Amino acid sequence: MGHHEPIPIHPLVLVVEDSPVIRQIAAKNLDKFLVDAEYAADGKEALQLFTKKRYSLVLMDIHMPEMDGLEATKRMREAEKGTGRHTPIIAITASDTKAHCLEAGMDDYVTKPADYSRVIHHWLPTVRLKTA
Secondary structure (H helix, E strand, O other): OOOOOOOOOOOEEEEEOOOHHHHHHHHHHHOOEOOEEEEEOOHHHHHHHHHHOOOOEEEEEOOOOOOOHHHHHHHHHHHHOOOOOOOOEEEEEOOOOHHHHHHOOOOEEEEOOOOOHHHHHHHOOOOOEOOO
16 A cells, blocks of 8 residues: 555645536535645646646546546556555546446546535545635
8 A cells, every 4th residue: 555645734636627617616616625726627737737746636527528537547547656646536427437437547436516525525534624
């Protein structure tokens, strides 16, 4: 098992989603938590960001133009090889079977319309809700 680094105070979350509407919903959803979120519109853009920064969590849409979520996930896992890191990658899916996501190297999945609360609590357990 890879060693797990402590979760930063404000974990950086990458949301990969080609729909501007769903990106907005994700932003609203994540805004309840003490996390910093960044957004990519497709797998290619996500991969570029992923290789430059250390994310605590990636929320990955499956169906996207250019490069879909499964392909992007495989490439992210490739990029992590030999680093000792394993970034949790969570599928955001309308209908795909869990098996496809897990085969590609994803750790979990949420179905659309996504409520990220469970995922955040599970994968970033130290993250708090913002207090009003």
